[in-house]
Amino acid sequence: MTSSLNTEFAARGVLTCSPARSQGKMTPYSNCYAQRSYPMPDEPFCTELSAEQQALKEKEKGSWAQLSQAEKVALYRLQFHQTFAEMNRRSNEWKTVMGCVFFFVGITALVIWWERVYVFPKKPITLTDERKAQQLQRLLDMKSNPVQGLAAHWDYERKEWKK
Amino acid sequence: MASGALAKPPMRGLLAKRLRFHIVGAVIVALGAATFYRFGVAEQRKKAYADFYRSYDSMKDFEEMRKAGIFQSTK
Numbered sequence: 001m002t003s004s005l006n007t008e009f010a011a012r013g014v015l016t017c018s019p020a021r022s023q024g025k026m027t028p029y030s031n032c033y034a035q036r037s038y039p040m041p042d043e044p045f046c047t048e049l050s051a052e053q054q055a056l057k058e059k060e061k062g063s064w065a066q067l068s069q070a071e072k073v074a075l076y077r078l079q080f081h082q083t084f085a086e087m088n089r090r091s092n093e094w095k096t097v098m099g100c101v102f103f104f105v106g107i108t109a110l111v112i113w114w115e116r117v118y119v120f121p122k123k124p125i126t127l128t129d130e131r132k133a134q135q136l137q138r139l140l141d142m143k144s145n146p147v148q149g150l151a152a153h154w155d156y157e158r159k160e161w162k163k
Numbered sequence: 164m165a166s167g168a169l170a171k172p173p174m175r176g177l178l179a180k181r182l183r184f185h186i187v188g189a190v191i192v193a194l195g196a197a198t199f200y201r202f203g204v205a206e207q208r209k210k211a212y213a214d215f216y217r218s219y220d221s222m223k224d225f226e227e228m229r230k231a232g233i234f235q236s237t238k
Contacts, residue, residue, distance in 0.1 A: 141231035143224065147215045148208065156227075 033081055036088055045081045053078060 031042040049057065053074075059067065060075055067075070076083075125131060143151045155162045173180075229237060 138233060141228065141233045143228065148211050 034087060039084075041080075044079045046078045049078070 032045050034041045046053070056071060056074060057078075059071070064072075081087075126135075140151055140154050146152055153162050154160075228234065232238070
């Protein structure tokens, strides 16, 4: 379908068109560039019109039924930078984004590893295996959560976890 | 006017169509979640408590805890 847009009007129109205010190479988020979230830009894409384009604009003021298909397309191209299909096309940007995210997560992992080795203090005595076993035994003696929780899974006759 | 290859896309009622689809879906998902919770979680829990307390002897339980030595007010 896009090939049909390169008719005599459109081909010359797009090339000689300049946006209202050039914004350099960055994607502009402004007046004459539409986005999916702001589909009707404030200003038309082409503001400096050649003589032919002026004539076309004059013709547009009359009945639209007299415009040919090519003229309608040319008018669209004067007004808008891209069609909806072109504007909404997908890209490969997500791969770059995910790559950078994983890269920085990896750097963070290395930083934390270094911290673990050189910065963190010794673990408290209550985290040794012997102490943790004593704490667990006390919880079981107290029959904590005997209905659905910890003590419910302990077999008191055989002194082992229920299968 | 059209090239003849494409059908005219729907021009009206887009929001209504979307809303109907999503509201019906939301109701179904909500009812499903509620039903699952009622039977999968709430009823299970009630049954577990009923079963536990059916044959529960609190004095025996207390004696076991006392022998294990966890109380401060008695030995």
